[in-house]
Amino acid sequence: MPKRLDLSKGEINAAMQNTKSVRSAARYLGCSYIHLKKWMKFYVDEESGKTLFDIHKNRQGKGIPKFLGKTKKEDAIEDIVAGRIDASSFDPQKLKDKILERDLMEEKCNLCGFSERRVLDFKMPLIMSFKNGDKRNWVLHNLQLLCYNCYFLTIGNVFTDRDMQQLEETKSVSKTTDAVDFQLDDYHLTRLKEIGLYEDPKSDDDPYDLVSYSK
Numbered sequence: 001m002p003k004r005l006d007l008s009k010g011e012i013n014a015a016m017q018n019t020k021s022v023r024s025a026a027r028y029l030g031c032s033y034i035h036l037k038k039w040m041k042f043y044v045d046e047e048s049g050k051t052l053f054d055i056h057k058n059r060q061g062k063g064i065p066k067f068l069g070k071t072k073k074e075d076a077i078e079d080i081v082a083g084r085i086d087a088s089s090f091d092p093q094k095l096k097d098k099i100l101e102r103d104l105m106e107e108k109c110n111l112c113g114f115s116e117r118r119v120l121d122f123k124m125p126l127i128m129s130f131k132n133g134d135k136r137n138w139v140l141h142n143l144q145l146l147c148y149n150c151y152f153l154t155i156g157n158v159f160t161d162r163d164m165q166q167l168e169e170t171k172s173v174s175k176t177t178d179a180v181d182f183q184l185d186d187y188h189l190t191r192l193k194e195i196g197l198y199e200d201p202k203s204d205d206d207p208y209d210l211v212s213y214s215k
Contacts, residue, residue, distance in 0.1 A: 006039070007029065007031070007035075007036065007039040009043045009052070011029065012025070012029075012036070012039060012040055012043060012052055013052070015028040015029050015036075016052065016055070016056050019056075021056065021057070022036060022037060022040065022053060022056050022057050023101075025040075025056060032122065033101065034122055035122055037053055038122075040052040040053035040056065041053045057103075076090075077095065077098040077099065077102060077104070078102070078104075080095065080138050081099065081104055081138055081139060081140040081143070082139070082140070083139040086136075087136060087137075087138040088136050092128070092135075095138060096128045099143070104140060105140070105143065105145060107124060107126065107145070108124075108126075108145065109126060109145060109146055109147035109150055110144040110145050110146060111144075111146060111147075111150040111154070112147060112149070112150055114126075114147040114149075114150075125147055125148045126145045126146065126147060127145070127146050127147075127148065127151045127158070128143060128144075128145060129143075129144050129145070129146045129151060129155055130142055130143065130144075131143070131144060
């Protein structure tokens with residue numbers, strides 16, 4: 001999770017001078033790629049008229065030693081979305097992340113345009129959907145990102161019955177689709193306390209405790 005909520009243009013320019021790509025600039029600044037990408041797109045270079053992101057993105061890996069570059073599988077993403085390589089042996093989540101990192105798809109719901117991020121970790125509730133129903137077909141024109149609401153309305157359930165039982169009933173249910181573990185930094189913890197949205201973690205057997213806290 002990003003340590004900073006904002007990044008100045010001067011900080012980003014300094015990172016650009018000392019790195020060869022947006023990803024390495026994110027490591028230089030100690031923040032996530034997604035968080036840095038947002039701020040780099042916000043600032044525009046006055047001389048060229050381009051955003052800092054467009055200036056510093058380095059899809060070909062120019063100037064980066066091969067042993068620091070992407071793996072062969074990661075390099076295959078553009079061949080995958082063009083249909084030249086079978087995607088069945090690749091991890092779907094990594095494929096989705098790589099498509100968004102390369103700006104091959106815009107990170108928003110393709111139906112309603114939803115693009116809000118969760119303040120805790122800047123994640124966006126989007127699901128990769130396949131227009132022809134074939135989850136093995138990662139050709140770009142067959143892909144669409146849908147928010148939870150649009151996915152539910154047009155495709156099917158987002159959560160299993162067990163997930164819904166966990167969310168709606170007071171009795172704790174195990175083995176749900178996914179376990180949520182929110183970890184707050186000091187800044188967010190202080191802000192949530194100030195506005196009354198944070199209480200100290202309750203006991204493990206509390207049936208109303210739906211959020212997992214780091215110990």
